[in-house]
Amino acid sequence: MQQPLLSCSNLSKSFESDGAPVEVIRDVSLEVHPNDFTVLMGSSGSGKSTLLYLLSGLESISNGQIWFEGEEITNHSEKQLSLLRRGGMGFVFQAFNLVPNLTLLENVLAAGYLGPGSKREIEERARELLGGMGLADLTNRLPAQVSGGEQQRAATARALINKPRILFADEPTGALNSASGASVLDQFTDLAKQDQTIFMVTHDLKAACRGNRVLFLRDGALHGEFGFDSGMTSYEQREEALFGWLSAQGW
Numbered sequence: 001m002q003q004p005l006l007s008c009s010n011l012s013k014s015f016e017s018d019g020a021p022v023e024v025i026r027d028v029s030l031e032v033h034p035n036d037f038t039v040l041m042g043s044s045g046s047g048k049s050t051l052l053y054l055l056s057g058l059e060s061i062s063n064g065q066i067w068f069e070g071e072e073i074t075n076h077s078e079k080q081l082s083l084l085r086r087g088g089m090g091f092v093f094q095a096f097n098l099v100p101n102l103t104l105l106e107n108v109l110a111a112g113y114l115g116p117g118s119k120r121e122i123e124e125r126a127r128e129l130l131g132g133m134g135l136a137d138l139t140n141r142l143p144a145q146v147s148g149g150e151q152q153r154a155a156t157a158r159a160l161i162n163k164p165r166i167l168f169a170d171e172p173t174g175a176l177n178s179a180s181g182a183s184v185l186d187q188f189t190d191l192a193k194q195d196q197t198i199f200m201v202t203h204d205l206k207a208a209c210r211g212n213r214v215l216f217l218r219d220g221a222l223h224g225e226f227g228f229d230s231g232m233t234s235y236e237q238r239e240e241a242l243f244g245w246l247s248a249q250g251w
Helices: 048-055 078-088 104-112 119-132 148-160 178-193 235-249
Strands: 006-017 020-032 037-041 063-068 089-093 166-170 197-201 213-218 221-227
Touching: 006 048, 020 048, 020 221, 037 048, 048 166, 048 197, 078 089, 089 148, 104 119, 104 148, 119 148, 148 166, 148 178, 178 197, 213 235, 221 235
Parallel strands: 037 197, 037 213, 089 166, 166 197
Antiparallel strands: 006 020, 006 063, 213 221
16 A cells, blocks of 8 residues: 555644643544645634644644654654755645745745755746746736735745645635635646645635545544545535535534
């Protein structure tokens, strides 16, 4: 069987509130295999974003173990985790986090220059990525001069510039209208077809239907996994099936 790209075992996270521990992630074990488009769903406050931050090393865990490409990273230093994220992971958040006084191209290049490769190679890849996102004519625009959907596509290009083995996305369409959100999701679908491994957090049913598997988190614990039938050829079919399954989970 293929080795997981990312996995965790008995992962937990607790915070202190008024002197008492509050467990927000409870004994989570999961695997993400290469080329998976995994979607994590759950109600507000279920711990979805926290779990993503733990898996990517953006937040420290309380208990458990995490492996990336077969290597345990549970006890990595912040420097080791930073290097791992820079070379092996890409991030797209609800907030676009583009530098406002840099053009779209410069925003992508700024991330690219942190990785390997010559300046020429990085610029060629940046232009290729932006072109693939439908932004070839907007590379010299500032973020404020383009739409929200275009900003998020530029942020996705930035996340991909260093060829990450996994792309983490935390509510990537949460700040967008339906048309812009659909455009961004189309890009994610295309990336999945190109074998980009994706781990996406969303509360949106339509967004979740773009993945190939859906995990459901409730009160910090995993409560099941849903896989789409290969015969579901339309998003309407996927949405109906997923809604039924989520309703049975108490969504």
